[in-house]
Amino acid sequence: MISIDFETRSKTNLLTDGVYNYASCPSTEIICMAYSVDGVAPELWLPGDLVPAVFASQTHDHYYAWNAAFERLIWDIMVCDHDFPEIPLEQWYCSAYASRCSNMPAALGNAARCLNVEQQKSDRGHALIKLLCIPLADGTFCKDPKLLEEMYDYCLQDVRAEQSTLNQVRAPTDDEWEDYFTNERINDRGVRIDRALAAGAQDYAEEEVEDLVAQIEYLTDGAVVKARGEKLKDWVVERLTEEQQKLLVKHRGGEKMLSLDKYNRARLLALDDIDPTVAEVIECSDFAQRSSVGKFNNMLLRADPQDDRVRGAFMANGAAASGRYSSRGLQVHNFPRDSMADPEAVRQDIIDTIVHDDMVDFFGANIMTILSHMLRPALIPAPSKKFLAADWSAIEGRVAPWLCNDSEGEKKLQLYRHGEPIYEIAAGRIYYKGVEDVTSDERQVGKVAELSLQFGGGENAFLGMARNYGVRMSVVAAKNVKLAWRAANPWAQHIWADCERAIMLAIRKPTQTYKAGRMVYFTVPDILCGGLTLFCQLPCGRLLTYPDTRIEVVDSEYGTRNQITYLRSAFLPKATEKAWPRSSLWGGLAFQNAVQATAASLLRGALRQCDAAGLPVILHVHDEIVVESTPAQLGQHRERLAGIMNNGPEWAAGLPLQAEVKTLDRFGK
Numbered sequence: 001m002i003s004i005d006f007e008t009r010s011k012t013n014l015l016t017d018g019v020y021n022y023a024s025c026p027s028t029e030i031i032c033m034a035y036s037v038d039g040v041a042p043e044l045w046l047p048g049d050l051v052p053a054v055f056a057s058q059t060h061d062h063y064y065a066w067n068a069a070f071e072r073l074i075w076d077i078m079v080c081d082h083d084f085p086e087i088p089l090e091q092w093y094c095s096a097y098a099s100r101c102s103n104m105p106a107a108l109g110n111a112a113r114c115l116n117v118e119q120q121k122s123d124r125g126h127a128l129i130k131l132l133c134i135p136l137a138d139g140t141f142c143k144d145p146k147l148l149e150e151m152y153d154y155c156l157q158d159v160r161a162e163q164s165t166l167n168q169v170r171a172p173t174d175d176e177w178e179d180y181f182t183n184e185r186i187n188d189r190g191v192r193i194d195r196a197l198a199a200g201a202q203d204y205a206e207e208e209v210e211d212l213v214a215q216i217e218y219l220t221d222g223a224v225v226k227a228r229g230e231k232l233k234d235w236v237v238e239r240l241t242e243e244q245q246k247l248l249v250k251h252r253g254g255e256k257m258l259s260l261d262k263y264n265r266a267r268l269l270a271l272d273d274i275d276p277t278v279a280e281v282i283e284c285s286d287f288a289q290r291s292s293v294g295k296f297n298n299m300l301l302r303a304d305p306q307d308d309r310v311r312g313a314f315m316a317n318g319a320a321a322s323g324r325y326s327s328r329g330l331q332v333h334n335f336p337r338d339s340m341a342d343p344e345a346v347r348q349d350i351i352d353t354i355v356h357d358d359m360v361d362f363f364g365a366n367i368m369t370i371l372s373h374m375l376r377p378a379l380i381p382a383p384s385k386k387f388l389a390a391d392w393s394a395i396e397g398r399v400a401p402w403l404c405n406d407s408e409g410e411k412k413l414q415l416y417r418h419g420e421p422i423y424e425i426a427a428g429r430i431y432y433k434g435v436e437d438v439t440s441d442e443r444q445v446g447k448v449a450e451l452s453l454q455f456g457g458g459e460n461a462f463l464g465m466a467r468n469y470g471v472r473m474s475v476v477a478a479k480n481v482k483l484a485w486r487a488a489n490p491w492a493q494h495i496w497a498d499c500e501r502a503i504m505l506a507i508r509k510p511t512q513t514y515k516a517g518r519m520v521y522f523t524v525p526d527i528l529c530g531g532l533t534l535f536c537q538l539p540c541g542r543l544l545t546y547p548d549t550r551i552e553v554v555d556s557e558y559g560t561r562n563q564i565t566y567l568r569s570a571f572l573p574k575a576t577e578k579a580w581p582r583s584s585l586w587g588g589l590a591f592q593n594a595v596q597a598t599a600a601s602l603l604r605g606a607l608r609q610c611d612a613a614g615l616p617v618i619l620h621v622h623d624e625i626v627v628e629s630t631p632a633q634l635g636q637h638r639e640r641l642a643g644i645m646n647n648g649p650e651w652a653a654g655l656p657l658q659a660e661v662k663t664l665d666r667f668g669k
Contacts, residue, residue, distance in 0.1 A: 031155075290368050427445055
């Protein structure tokens with residue numbers, strides 16, 4: 001095993017242009033490389049030095065680095081300019097990925113600090129990078145000998161910190177490493193963007209943001225002149241009822257606060273009794289804060305100028321609590337699922353710079369909505385190729401009752417197996433009417449209830465999703481929907497209670513195992529951050545991790561009660577705090593993690609199968625896989641993809657999966 005860390009300099013901006021463009025830029029060069037063999041004290045290599053014997057002999061086949069994609073791509077410079085041997089992708093192991101698999105932070109400094117390892121990352125790095133790695137005004141680089149010596153020490157310390165951190169986290173399994181390698185091959189392949197569409201859309205979006213901010217200023221009589229911030233929040237809160245203000249309450253690290261984030265904005269906009277002017281201000285703010293501008297800009301910055309492909313968009317195990325993939329740079333996981341009905345027509349209007357108001361009138365939506373629904377269509381196959389897209393129908397809705405492994409859950413699964421109208425049935429039970437009498441508006445209520453309430457969420461969870469489906473109602477009406485859905489789905493309440501009971505027992509009796517449906521919970525003392533680490537073993541065998549889990553007595557409006565808490569690695573402590581922030585864990589949340597994680601394991605397994613079958617996957621989003629095919633391969637690829645998506649693994653026996661494969665000229669829904 002060899003641990004490696006590079007320090008480099010370039011005229012390309014790594015943060016905005018991405019690692020693939022950075023590594024391939026002719027101006028990018030190596031400042032130094034620190035490396036350690038089998039955990040011994042790290043050594044330093046500088047340009048002009050001979051190739052160290054350990055690399056020349058190639059006697060090691062495991063090369064570790066924190067965020068290894070960077071070192072792997074920079075290694076091409078070592079091969080081309082410094083006569084180092086090539087290292088295959090499958091020999092590059094990512095220490096940051098191993099950290100995320102243990103539900104530890106993705107950044108080295110945060111992980112080392114959270115784990116309290118002996119070797120910490122130096123705080124000097126950020127300043128040194130600004131001084132030595134970014135070009136000066138005249139285009140040259142600072143090469144001050146004293147600063148370079150500091151950079152060499154910093155690089156060596158990074159290797160020490162990485163090794164200390166890697167020694168503390170759980171070693172990923174072979175399947176988990178194969179998930180990582182599969183993800184890197186997808187990243188290397190990249191996805192092509194429609195450059196003309198992205199450039200035109202960005203211009204429209206910037207103009208629209210200016211108009212929305214002007215409208216906010218007009219509606220608030222000049223009291224608010226920005227689309228976000230404390231003044232906007234205060235203006236809105238002052239005009240809400242006490243019941244409406246409760247929808248903005250958030251808890252962070254034991255502190256209670258009011259937040260006007262996108263989830264709470266959605267809750268307010270789903271209300272049918274909110275003041276119209278306040279609603280319009282919130283809506284203008286919401287549209288202005290949509291990230292269409294940034295996403296189209298990211299497409300243009302990160303696309304390879306040679307083939308217009310954006311590479312490196314996916315992070316394996318990016319959501320550390322569940323193991324789901326996440327997206328960076330391009331951020332396709334945050335694209336709206338819906339696309340414009342006629343994306344080709346919208347594209348042409350954008351490129352032709354049709355007048356702003358004419359676009360709004362013709363398509364019946366504001367510009368920001370139009371542009372957000374053109375994000376998916378901005379991803380296109382290579383010339384003369386097509387997309388094959390397949391996504392699982394209602395994957396979490398199927399996984400949830402299957403994980404319960406009881407008769408009530410089986411009843412829900414039977415509805416899926418027989419192709420019953422799930423949302424109409426849900427609406428019928430909410431409104432006490434037959435399925436055939438359910439209206440389209442009531443069906444939407446049933447759909448939102450199915451999607452938002454199965455993890456113990458209440459009326460807030462319902463309202464948070466309602467607006468996305470055009471559903472508006474009062475808080476009281478949302479409470480009634482919640483109660484009706486729970487009465488019709490007793491399996492859900494049973495599994496929430498079973499998960500919480502199993503966790504409580506696992507904490508009280510370490511190393512003993514306790515089942516909740518198809519999940520198994522147990523704790524192990526004195527690993528990771530100390531205390532008890534709670535594990536949830538999924539049916540696939542993969543482990544979910546909750547560091548330093550404990551039972552605490554807390555005061556509430558109903559008196560004192562026991563509460564499960566764990567170290568929340570995704571939160572960062574304040575500069576003045578030493579203790580890492582904690583988060584509460586209850587049955588509904590534990591079940592949500594398990595459902596999302598099981599769905600993620602299905603996707604991970606399907607991607608491995610696609611990779612083994614030679615299907616060129618170019619992107620994936622939660623429950624969807626997209627393959628790029630030539631006309632000659634289309635039929636064969638379609639058959640293989642359909643077989644993989646509709647036939648689950650052995651561990652998922654009894655789980656009804658359904659996926660349809662579509663042929664697309666653009667990514668869409």
